[in-house]
Amino acid sequence: MEQVTSPSYVARMMKERGLAAKKGLGQNFLVDRNIVGRILENAALDGESWVLEIGPGLGALTGPLAERAAQVVAVEIDRELAAVLREVLAHPRIAIVEGDALEMDWRELLEDMGWRGQPLSLVANLPYYITSPLIMKALESGLPFTSIVVMVQKEVAERMLAAPGSKDYGVLSLAVQYYAEGSLVMKVPRTVFLPAPKVDSAVVRLLPRPPKVSAPRKELFQVIRAAFQQRRKTLRNALKALTVEWGLGLEQLDGALARCGLEPGVRGERLSLEEYSQLTEELLKGV
Ligand code: SAM
Numbered sequence: 001m002e003q004v005t006s007p008s009y010v011a012r013m014m015k016e017r018g019l020a021a022k023k024g025l026g027q028n029f030l031v032d033r034n035i036v037g038r039i040l041e042n043a044a045l046d047g048e049s050w051v052l053e054i055g056p057g058l059g060a061l062t063g064p065l066a067e068r069a070a071q072v073v074a075v076e077i078d079r080e081l082a083a084v085l086r087e088v089l090a091h092p093r094i095a096i097v098e099g100d101a102l103e104m105d106w107r108e109l110l111e112d113m114g115w116r117g118q119p120l121s122l123v124a125n126l127p128y129y130i131t132s133p134l135i136m137k138a139l140e141s142g143l144p145f146t147s148i149v150v151m152v153q154k155e156v157a158e159r160m161l162a163a164p165g166s167k168d169y170g171v172l173s174l175a176v177q178y179y180a181e182g183s184l185v186m187k188v189p190r191t192v193f194l195p196a197p198k199v200d201s202a203v204v205r206l207l208p209r210p211p212k213v214s215a216p217r218k219e220l221f222q223v224i225r226a227a228f229q230q231r232r233k234t235l236r237n238a239l240k241a242l243t244v245e246w247g248l249g250l251e252q253l254d255g256a257l258a259r260c261g262l263e264p265g266v267r268g269e270r271l272s273l274e275e276y277s278q279l280t281e282e283l284l285k286g287v
Pocket of ligand 1: 025026029055056057060061075078081100126128
């Protein structure tokens with residue numbers, strides 16, 4: 001397979017095929033081989049592994065992934081790129097699937113391709129315009145990913161890995177903590193992409209594991225989403241509508257907050273995942 005992670009290759013392919021990078025699809029192609037290497041190392045693949053790649057682009061990650069994995073299933077929304085990839089990366093261990101990764105049923109797709117529960121990783125240089133929904137989809141998919149290694153905008157990486165009390169802390173941070181151990185692999189300057197985006201990026205690794213908290217997932221995330229819907233509100237005010245929906249009165253909300261040792265004026269951004277879990281369980285006692 002040809003070495004596709006170079007500025008000259010990308011420029012040549014675009015010119016030869018009459019392609020232009022589509023900004024609206026987040027097309028910024030990675031042209032740095034060392035970063036590809038770091039992403040691969042962190043995905044920790046072996047000859048049994050299957051990889052779901054979102055947005056293969058011109059194949060910077062796809063070929064190297066196929067050299068280590070049993071099978072790569074790469075979902076690309078851009079018809080022109082999918083056609084180029086099928087030709088350039090024709091390889092028995094690579095399946096290029098054309099479509100919108102956000103809309104697809106990933107389990108069905110993988111099973112159609114022959115996946116039968118082998119170790120599975122998600123590896124992607126994600127398109128910027130749908131980073132958070134794609135990460136949420138990966139976390140909530142119920143698929144047994146052994147690792148999720150993604151390149152995202154630096155700001156999204158900060159949100160994914162934020163701790164309580166910081167300005168970046170929110171639903172995405174809590175979802176990452178609920179489903180996985182997250183860590184920053186490396187910061188990535190904008191100059192390693194063609195065309196260069198306006199922001200820097202970062203590679204984040206998530207190692208999914210069973211949740212460490214006991215509140216039921218659906219209600220826990222209802223509480224978390226309500227708490228962050230209007231960040232400037234106190235937690236008590238932010239949760240009023242939800243508790244009414246659950247058939248609880250204000251006294252029950254106040255009682256649950258008090259039993260969790262939470263001050264009436266506290267804001268949602270101060271609470272840890274464990275505190276959200278405890279609060280959800282206290283609220284559910286009244287339902
Ligand atoms: N993996 C390549 C690389 O590292 O050079 C390209 C990464 S580029 C940041 C994102 C890629 O995702 C583009 O090829 C774009 O066409 C594709 N893409 C955008 N939206 C998509 C979607 N909803 N489903 C699948 N692919 C998508």
